[in-house]
Amino acid sequence: xxxxxxxxxxxxxxxxxxxxxxxxxxxxxxxxxxxxxxxxxxxxxxxxxxxxxxxxxxxxxxxxxxxxxxxxxxxxxxxxxxxxxxxxxxxxxxxxxxxxxxxxxxxxxxxxxxxxxxxxxxxxxxxxxxxxxxxxxxxxxxxxxxxxxxxxxxxxxxxxxxxxxxxxxxxxxxxxxxxxxxxxxxxxxxxxxxxxxxxxxxxxxxxxxxxxxxxxxxxxxxxxxxxxxxxxxxxxxxxxxxxxxxxxxxxxxxxxxxxxxxxxxxxxxxxxxxxxxxxxxxxxxxxxxxxxxxxxxxxxxxxxxxxxxxxxxxx
Amino acid sequence: xxxxxxxxxxxxxxxxxxxxxxxxxxxxxxxxxxxxxxxxxxxxxxxxxxxxxxxxxxxxxxxxxxxxxxxxxxxxxxxxxxxxxxxxxxxxxxxxxxxxxxxxxxxxxxxxxxxxxxxxxxxxxxxxxxxxxxxxxxxxxxxxxxxxxxxxxxxxxxxxxxxxxxxxxxxxxxxxxxxxxxxxxxxxxxxxxxxxxxxxxxxxxxxxxxxxxxxxxxxxxxxxxxxxxxxxxxxxxxxxxxxxxxxxxxxxxxxxxxxxxxxxxxxxxxxxxxxxxxxxxxxxxxxxxxxxxxxxxxxxxxxxxxxxxxxxxxxxxxxxxxxxxxxxxxxxxxxxxxxxxxxxxxxxxxxxxxxxxxxxxxxxxxxxxxxxxxxxxxxxxxxxxxxxxxxxxxxxxxxxxxxxxxxxxxxxxxxxxxxxxxxxxxxxxxxxxxxxxxxxxxxxxxxxxxxxxxxxxxxxxxxxxxxxxxxxxxxxxxxxxxxxxxxxxxxxxxxxxxxxxxxxxxxxxxxxxxxxxxxxxxxxxxxxxxxxxxxxxxxxxxxxxxxxxxxxxxxxxxxxxxxxxxxxxxxxxxxxxxxxxxxxxxxxxxxxxxxxxxxxxxxxxxxxxxxxxxxxxxxxxxxxxxxxxxxxxxxxxxxxxxxxxxxxxxxxxxxxxxxxxxxxxxxxxxxxxxxxxxxxx
Numbered sequence: 001x002x003x004x005x006x007x008x009x010x011x012x013x014x015x016x017x018x019x020x021x022x023x024x025x026x027x028x029x030x031x032x033x034x035x036x037x038x039x040x041x042x043x044x045x046x047x048x049x050x051x052x053x054x055x056x057x058x059x060x061x062x063x064x065x066x067x068x069x070x071x072x073x074x075x076x077x078x079x080x081x082x083x084x085x086x087x088x089x090x091x092x093x094x095x096x097x098x099x100x101x102x103x104x105x106x107x108x109x110x111x112x113x114x115x116x117x118x119x120x121x122x123x124x125x126x127x128x129x130x131x132x133x134x135x136x137x138x139x140x141x142x143x144x145x146x147x148x149x150x151x152x153x154x155x156x157x158x159x160x161x162x163x164x165x166x167x168x169x170x171x172x173x174x175x176x177x178x179x180x181x182x183x184x185x186x187x188x189x190x191x192x193x194x195x196x197x198x199x200x201x202x203x204x205x206x207x208x209x210x211x212x213x214x215x216x217x218x219x220x221x222x223x224x225x226x227x228x229x230x231x232x233x234x235x236x237x238x239x240x241x242x243x244x245x246x247x248x249x250x251x252x253x254x255x256x257x258x259x260x261x262x263x264x265x266x267x268x269x270x271x272x273x274x275x276x277x278x279x280x281x282x283x284x285x286x287x288x289x290x291x292x293x294x295x296x297x298x299x300x301x302x303x304x305x306x307x308x309x310x311x312x313x314x315x
Numbered sequence: 316x317x318x319x320x321x322x323x324x325x326x327x328x329x330x331x332x333x334x335x336x337x338x339x340x341x342x343x344x345x346x347x348x349x350x351x352x353x354x355x356x357x358x359x360x361x362x363x364x365x366x367x368x369x370x371x372x373x374x375x376x377x378x379x380x381x382x383x384x385x386x387x388x389x390x391x392x393x394x395x396x397x398x399x400x401x402x403x404x405x406x407x408x409x410x411x412x413x414x415x416x417x418x419x420x421x422x423x424x425x426x427x428x429x430x431x432x433x434x435x436x437x438x439x440x441x442x443x444x445x446x447x448x449x450x451x452x453x454x455x456x457x458x459x460x461x462x463x464x465x466x467x468x469x470x471x472x473x474x475x476x477x478x479x480x481x482x483x484x485x486x487x488x489x490x491x492x493x494x495x496x497x498x499x500x501x502x503x504x505x506x507x508x509x510x511x512x513x514x515x516x517x518x519x520x521x522x523x524x525x526x527x528x529x530x531x532x533x534x535x536x537x538x539x540x541x542x543x544x545x546x547x548x549x550x551x552x553x554x555x556x557x558x559x560x561x562x563x564x565x566x567x568x569x570x571x572x573x574x575x576x577x578x579x580x581x582x583x584x585x586x587x588x589x590x591x592x593x594x595x596x597x598x599x600x601x602x603x604x605x606x607x608x609x610x611x612x613x614x615x616x617x618x619x620x621x622x623x624x625x626x627x628x629x630x631x632x633x634x635x636x637x638x639x640x641x642x643x644x645x646x647x648x649x650x651x652x653x654x655x656x657x658x659x660x661x662x663x664x665x666x667x668x669x670x671x672x673x674x675x676x677x678x679x680x681x682x683x684x685x686x687x688x689x690x691x692x693x694x695x696x697x698x699x700x701x702x703x704x705x706x707x708x709x710x711x712x713x714x715x716x717x718x719x720x721x722x723x724x725x726x727x728x729x730x731x732x733x734x735x736x737x738x739x740x741x742x743x744x745x746x747x748x749x750x751x752x753x754x755x756x757x758x759x760x761x762x763x764x765x766x767x768x769x770x771x772x773x774x775x776x777x778x779x780x781x782x783x784x785x786x787x788x789x790x791x792x793x794x795x796x797x798x799x800x801x802x803x804x805x806x807x808x809x810x811x812x813x814x815x816x817x818x819x820x821x822x823x824x825x826x827x828x829x830x831x832x833x834x835x836x837x838x839x840x841x842x843x844x845x846x847x848x849x850x851x852x853x854x855x856x857x858x859x860x861x862x863x864x865x866x867x868x869x870x871x872x873x874x875x876x877x878x879x880x881x882x883x884x885x886x887x888x889x890x891x892x893x894x895x896x897x898x899x900x901x902x903x904x905x906x907x908x909x910x911x912x913x914x915x916x917x918x919x920x921x922x923x924x925x926x927x928x929x930x931x932x933x934x935x936x937x938x939x940x941x942x943x944x945x946x947x948x949x950x951x952x953x954x955x956x957x958x959x960x961x962x963x964x965x966x967x968x969x970x971x972x973x974x975x976x977x978x979x980x981x982x983x984x985x986x987x988x989x990x991x992x993x994x995x996x
Contacts, residue, residue: 145756
């Protein structure tokens, strides 16, 4: 029990501590791929520290929702991220929310972010919220279908159980291949990465996420940035724990297994970051109304995978 | 309320039925009282106060009967030789609970809200009659009593829809409503006639016991789906709903959307699950298809509406779809011998019915509060209400989050159960179901995501941002009664969300007799989690998620304020350096919906955008015109309307014949009938 609690607590701190690093690594790699020098990989930590220390400038027309939303968004994202197995499965509170609930928790965070974007009453905020909800209206069902697909293979929607089933080996399956591609598309869209959105854009009509958070500053902005970083880490961890569960410390494994688990996890994060950076650097941003086609593909992949599993459990 | 609860508990043993009958009589008496009081100002607190008290008694009676053995009684009323059967089993008890819960809330709300009614004598007599009629439908034990109550319910609500007859839209809404209601009742009447058979077994107890053969139950399923579905708002029978529900005063809208649609769900369950006998393997297919399509089309249209009450009415259609998906899954599982999974699916459907009654009533109350405060329900004229209506905006936020199926609120709990039921369905053997269920799952997921978009729009445009009109800028908070009713419902939404286990357990006495199985006891599960099937399979703990979120948010706030910075400065909005003081520069409701409109509605609803630019040099404004149409109108109702028109025009000639021609027609008809008789085997 104490050990489990330690793992759960450790996991919560690990995701929080690593999230900015992953973003930093992706930024650095992208910069290198563009043949720029790029900022140090620990720049996101510096940014966060600076933002946390600054005073928050709040627009005159902002309501309490605007100030409360960053805390809620951060809390929901952090809780969701804490329930995805990273270096050890068998998280103590894994049963409190399964994969559907984790998806929905991220949906809750998005709900408040989109509302916060509309609170000040500026055109950019509304633009960002409107597009964000359009993107999510396809990304979320796609995610649910992919969850169905995984749950049918593993016979469970509990992520810890899914990870264990995957670890015990389920073989190569068509449905899982479809799910992997679909999940990557959803991860790209949900994290506002190229080609759906550009995380480093400003003052452009193409931005989505950045348009919603335009009015934020200081500690509020820091929390929102940290949530976005946590979300990126969450998706990489999710894909890693489902499709590459090797090295995760199984349930009941002693502390001796932890270094291996952590090393494997760091390796997976690094691979995920490299793949994301290469993917982003090799594509241009899509027009907004091309995004539905891109996400529709993920939805169809999820549906197809689920259908295959309905037809036969072995596919 | 406390008093009546203890009385009903103490009576027990089938006497809850007596209480239910007294409740109905008391509603009828209140209705008469309201007639007598007319326009007198004392009428409002008296009528609505009495309704609230009676509904509270009804609620207690439903709660007590939920754990009681079924009771039945024959009253010396109704048709000769048949009498009026009344009965109260757990299914009726659950829906009595839902109806009267909505009734209490709406009555309390109306004590305050009703003061803005300029012709109270047109609403107050019908309000208790409406509640009484719904209760009558639920305790009816034979087809006649059921249909009598059903028609009374339709008529009482119709009277309130057309209460404000000066608005032409209301009269049109009332006309379409009454036509559709009559059509639905006709279908139900046919269904009951088939079930009763030639022997005339009109009592439900006799119907359920009769063998029906193979064909009759199938036809009954279709008739019940059309008859009850038209009342509930299944696509394509939904056309009256978004017209009629918003036309009524807001507390009545809340009852119609939150509660009356549940009576329709009850009618469907009663006929299909109880009276029509054991389901065939394919019964789930039409119900699932109707539910999935209804959910998606309903929420898509909700997204396109500019009027706050119409948004809510279309969202009701979506939620009815979700409930019917639960019912369809239950039928499919039961028809294929998977009773345990059927219990899960039916529990999910009933849970969502309860949840929808809670949050949709809440949202309509909020819409009424907005109407009251600003005089308009047009989203394009609202904005910034969060500053002017602090309480209403908080409870509306709870309602919007709950209906968007966001954890840890109640809408998510029931949708989660539905998803769990879908995940059990690969065990269904028939191919039709194997292919349909994943597609319905995708539709459901799409509907949930669109619902979130729809309510971000409703709340973000209506309550956030800056006021778009003087009316919105001068809004005021509503009265104490209205706020109390909304706070009560919002609290229930949160409670049902973080403690789904007790709700699920309470539903099991309803599910068990209908399906023949029940879900595992949830109150035994540690930490108040819910585990629908097995521990390794899936579990969810709303309470813990709620606590985690609160602790994490609190901890973050505490640490940041303690160790980092708590300084705050107010400044003009940044807006990329070009802030504009004109509220018209904000996103509007239609601009917010535009991306989704373009992606989803272009084909389905023929949504078009027509931009008219003035010629160069002309200073008149450019205009954008949005058009869309409902395929149900285009493909079904308009052609039917035209056909009826053409037919009646042709038949008009019959009015101008000579006496010889009339005699000739009569003679020809006689010959024809005799011929038919002669040929008849």
